[in-house]
Amino acid sequence: MVHLELFGRFLMISLIAFGGGQAALPLVEQMAVQDTGWLTPSTFGTAVAFGYLTPGPVLITATFVGQQVGGLFGALAATVGAFLAPWALSAATARQAARFAESRWLRAFGTGAAPVVIGILGVTVLDIAHESLVSWSYFAVGAAVFVLAAWMRTHPVVLLGVGAALGWLIGHF
Amino acid sequence: MVGVSRGDGVLLLPSVVLMLALAYGYSRFADVPALVPMRRGVLAAVVGLLLLTMYNLAKPVLRTPRTIALALGAFAVVAALQISVAWVVIAAGLFGLASARGRA
Numbered sequence: 001m002v003h004l005e006l007f008g009r010f011l012m013i014s015l016i017a018f019g020g021g022q023a024a025l026p027l028v029e030q031m032a033v034q035d036t037g038w039l040t041p042s043t044f045g046t047a048v049a050f051g052y053l054t055p056g057p058v059l060i061t062a063t064f065v066g067q068q069v070g071g072l073f074g075a076l077a078a079t080v081g082a083f084l085a086p087w088a089l090s091a092a093t094a095r096q097a098a099r100f101a102e103s104r105w106l107r108a109f110g111t112g113a114a115p116v117v118i119g120i121l122g123v124t125v126l127d128i129a130h131e132s133l134v135s136w137s138y139f140a141v142g143a144a145v146f147v148l149a150a151w152m153r154t155h156p157v158v159l160l161g162v163g164a165a166l167g168w169l170i171g172h173f
Numbered sequence: 174m175v176g177v178s179r180g181d182g183v184l185l186l187p188s189v190v191l192m193l194a195l196a197y198g199y200s201r202f203a204d205v206p207a208l209v210p211m212r213r214g215v216l217a218a219v220v221g222l223l224l225l226t227m228y229n230l231a232k233p234v235l236r237t238p239r240t241i242a243l244a245l246g247a248f249a250v251v252a253a254l255q256i257s258v259a260w261v262v263i264a265a266g267l268f269g270l271a272s273a274r275g276r277a
């Protein structure tokens with residue numbers, strides 16, 4: 001039954017995530033952490049880190065959530081749920097897909113939904129920060145990563161490696 | 174909606190396999206005490222990266238008092254109430270539709 005729930009919940013997320021793949025993350029967090037209690041905020045944060053490590057869309061975190069909740073079949077159910085609608089859209093002709101994306105109704109829906117997703121992402125960031133920024137040292141790691149990513153455009157994989165190394169140093173000294 | 178272009182279905186397979194391997198590895202090693210500080214460092218980095226994502230998403234969208242109010246309202250409602258975010262997004266989307274109809 002949990003497999004069906006995983007499929008349904010990720011299908012729903014893929015349909016309402018206005019603003020692209022990154023916009024789906026806060027919806028996944030609220031669903032997997034707050035609504036169902038399937039994951040802790042820190043486990044979800046790790047899933048996001050793994051999402052940066054793997055190529056392709058960030059919504060691949062669905063595979064992680066599915067595996068944690070329902071093993072291999074859970075991972076398959078969540079992955080198919082998350083990517084079914086985009087796959088269906090990509091199977092349509094380019095003209096049909098463009099017509100759908102430019103639909104007046106869809107755009108009007110997005111003008112309300114997109115800002116809301118950004119607000120929800122704020123809650124997600126706070127949830128993960130609450131469990132990870134437990135001292136000023138970790139706070140400094142988060143701030144340094146933000147600065148490096150924004151101004152130096154350092155690749156996320158490098159920054160996650162820096163975070164791991166600094167975390168190890170903080171824990172041992 | 175989440176954008177996946179033509180052919181991404183095939184490209185997705187290596188990501189799914191890699192993510193599965195990471196998920197099984199995580200299940201096995203997550204509670205090793207020696208790794209906890211490293212994991213915390215990674216999560217701190219995730220917070221930094223997500224803050225930048227938030228900024229990048231907000232820059233083109235939060236340009237009017239109305240969109241800023243919607244974002245702040247959603248933040249407050251989701252942080253304070255035990256409410257499913259799907260309803261919040263759908264309600265905001267319907268609000269967007271109603272506003273467009275009102276203007277038409």
